[in-house]
Amino acid sequence: MRTVGEVDAFVAVAHAGQVDKAGVPYVEHVRAVAAGVAPFGPELRMAALLHDVIEDTDWTAGQLRALGVPDRVVGVVEAVTNQPGVPYADKIRRITSSREATLVKIADNAHNSRPDRAAALPPDQRERLAAKYRAARDVLWAAIDRRDIETVIGIVNPALLPELAERPAP
Numbered sequence: 790m791r792t793v794g795e796v797d798a799f800v801a802v803a804h805a806g807q808v809d810k811a812g813v814p815y816v817e818h819v820r821a822v823a824a825g826v827a828p829f830g831p832e833l834r835m836a837a838l839l840h841d842v843i844e845d846t847d848w849t850a851g852q853l854r855a856l857g858v859p860d861r862v863v864g865v866v867e868a869v870t871n872q873p874g875v876p877y878a879d880k881i882r883r884i885t886s887s888r889e890a891t892l893v894k895i896a897d898n899a900h901n902s903r904p905d906r907a908a909a910l911p912p913d914q915r916e917r918l919a920a921k922y923r924a925a926r927d928v929l930w931a932a933i934d935r936r937d938i939e940t941v942i943g944i945v946n947p948a949l950l951p952e953l954a955e956r957p958a959p
Contacts, residue, residue, distance in 0.1 A: 837896060902926075
């Protein structure tokens with residue numbers, strides 16, 4: 790799999806039958822994340838499409854490499870994949886060591902923070918996740934150029950632009 794189209798077809802099958810917390814087919818989430826990083830090139834778009842495949846399916850990094858997914862793409866996927874026993878805050882800090890992984894995670898966070906997606910959740914879960922995603926943005930946004938953040942969230946979740954504007958420039 791060396792093209793965005795091939796990876797998109799793959800994730801449609803890999804995530805078949807999965808739905809997000811709002812009951813929407815899960816593939817729509819990974820496609821939204823990929824759209825957010827599209828300005829940064831096809832390899833990053835492939836990584837965004839695959840960003841949850843190791844975590845949420847039976848596929849492994851080795852199997853993705855065996856299918857021909859570029860090593861750089863798989864590396865980004867591995868960087869954003871949850872690891873057993875690693876707290877979320879530690880994962881977010883680890884992700885910021887890679888610009889590409891940070892961009893994918895910013896797009897993921899932005900999509901997960903969309904008001905329309907949050908509205909489908911029970912109030913207590915909505916509030917807990919909103920706080921978690923806000924704390925993650927504090928770390929992620931500090932690690933990347935502001936223009937890149939604006940590019941990603943402008944595509945994925947423009948409702949976050951005022952939050953970004955309120956933050957002091959580095």
